Amino acid sequence: MRLMLTASMLLAALPALAHHSGAAVFDNTKKLNLKGTVTKVDWTNPHAHFFMDVKDESGKVTNWNFELASPSILIRNGWSRHSLKEGDVVTVTGAQARDNTSLGIAQSIVFPDGHKLSFLSAYEDSK
Amino acid sequence: MNKQVSLAIGAAALAFASLPAQSQGLYQHQPPVPKGPAPKLADGTPDLSGVWLGSGSNDSDITKGLKPGEQVVMLPWAEELVKNRKSKDDPEANCLPSGIPRGSPYPWRIAQTPGIYFIVFEGNIHSWRQIFMDGRKHPDDPDPSWYGHSIGHWDGPTLVVDTVGFNDKFWFDYKGHPHTEQLHTIERYTRTDLGNMTIEVTINDPGAYAKPFTTKGSARIMAGTELLEYICQEDNYDLQHISGPALGPGGGKE
Numbered sequence: 001m002r003l004m005l006t007a008s009m010l011l012a013a014l015p016a017l018a019h020h021s022g023a024a025v026f027d028n029t030k031k032l033n034l035k036g037t038v039t040k041v042d043w044t045n046p047h048a049h050f051f052m053d054v055k056d057e058s059g060k061v062t063n064w065n066f067e068l069a070s071p072s073i074l075i076r077n078g079w080s081r082h083s084l085k086e087g088d089v090v091t092v093t094g095a096q097a098r099d100n101t102s103l104g105i106a107q108s109i110v111f112p113d114g115h116k117l118s119f120l121s122a123y124e125d126s127k
Numbered sequence: 128m129n130k131q132v133s134l135a136i137g138a139a140a141l142a143f144a145s146l147p148a149q150s151q152g153l154y155q156h157q158p159p160v161p162k163g164p165a166p167k168l169a170d171g172t173p174d175l176s177g178v179w180l181g182s183g184s185n186d187s188d189i190t191k192g193l194k195p196g197e198q199v200v201m202l203p204w205a206e207e208l209v210k211n212r213k214s215k216d217d218p219e220a221n222c223l224p225s226g227i228p229r230g231s232p233y234p235w236r237i238a239q240t241p242g243i244y245f246i247v248f249e250g251n252i253h254s255w256r257q258i259f260m261d262g263r264k265h266p267d268d269p270d271p272s273w274y275g276h277s278i279g280h281w282d283g284p285t286l287v288v289d290t291v292g293f294n295d296k297f298w299f300d301y302k303g304h305p306h307t308e309q310l311h312t313i314e315r316y317t318r319t320d321l322g323n324m325t326i327e328v329t330i331n332d333p334g335a336y337a338k339p340f341t342t343k344g345s346a347r348i349m350a351g352t353e354l355l356e357y358i359c360q361e362d363n364y365d366l367q368h369i370s371g372p373a374l375g376p377g378g379g380k381e
Contacts, residue, residue, distance in 0.1 A: 020214060020219065021301060023371070024215070025369050045362065046361075047362075067365065070233075070357060071356075072233060076154055076352055076355075097368045121155050123156050
């Protein structure tokens with residue numbers, strides 16, 4: 001029972017985003033699972049982030065903004081500014097902003113060849 | 128949703144929220160902390176050099192990182208303020224300094240030069256503190272500032288830093304524990320061996336707390352890295368998306 005509680009607590013948690021609470025921006029009940037094409041990567045502080053065009057069933061394209069940790073955290077966890085680039089087709093899972101805008105946190109980024117990145121790390125075994 | 132992803136993220140957030148050196152769960156596959164005795168400079172002064180990760184308090188909730196036996200007793204106005212503070216107003220979220228003793232998940236260095244030491248922060252908006260080691264006293268009427276006026280001395284192996292002259296703008300933690308311009312801090316930095324440091328901070332602010340209290344935290348050497356650039360003001364686009372009460376970094380009010 002105690003283990004189950006712990007697991008559910010962990011699943012409910014949103015990450016620390018280094019200078020504000022993840023839960024203050026993102027709603028973990030608004031899960032995202034979107035495939036699209038990366039249009040831009042901003043390797044900036046306080047968060048690296050990338051933009052991705054996602055087409056819905058009606059053909060309408062939305063440009064999502066996906067948040068990552070800061071470049072310094074990412075670099076120390078195996079990412080580089082070349083890990084994700086314009087034109088990459090990826091599937092992103094994460095959570096949407098509480099204000100329902102097209103801002104999300106990218107909890108995992110999966111490439112067609114199966115390799116993955118997370119908002120925090122490029123190490124496969126830590127995801 | 129990949130369960131393992133959530134677990135790893137959750138574990139990082141939880142570790143961040145509950146340990147004195149909250150940031151350590153964020154970094155993975157790091158080189159081991161170096162082992163050996165605490166080093167000394169040529170003149171015998173303890174050598175605090177290195178890239179350090181950690182801090183003297185719990186930056187999620189300062190009341191969770193106290194020295195055993197200590198207690199935080201807020202004055203009623205402070206208690207009321209903590210209940211009502213909003214996450215979007217946290218200076219940290221606005222890329223303003225985190226003051227003393229709040230840490231960040233980013234490393235820092237101490238630079239020891241004759242008569243003056245500097246603490247250089249990667250996080251904490253890429254700012255720095257100066258600690259006068261030349262025996263001077265505090266000014267009589269210092270202008271209130273984010274880091275105050277710091278004077279230091281050695282007590283055996285421990286660097287003791289006494290600071291007054293703070294402004295009242297920074298928060299002690301994500302929860303929003305406040306202070307006033309009467310704040311007086313005494314930090315005690317002890318490098319216990321090559322890779323580790325203990326940090327205790329006594330907080331005395333009769334304007335906000337019924338009695339002084341002391342926090343206890345730690346830092347460790349972050350091997351294999353240097354300070355990197357973190358210009359928080361560059362692109363703080365998500366401030367406009369922040370809502371809700373002041374929260375711990377893992378998302379809980381606690």
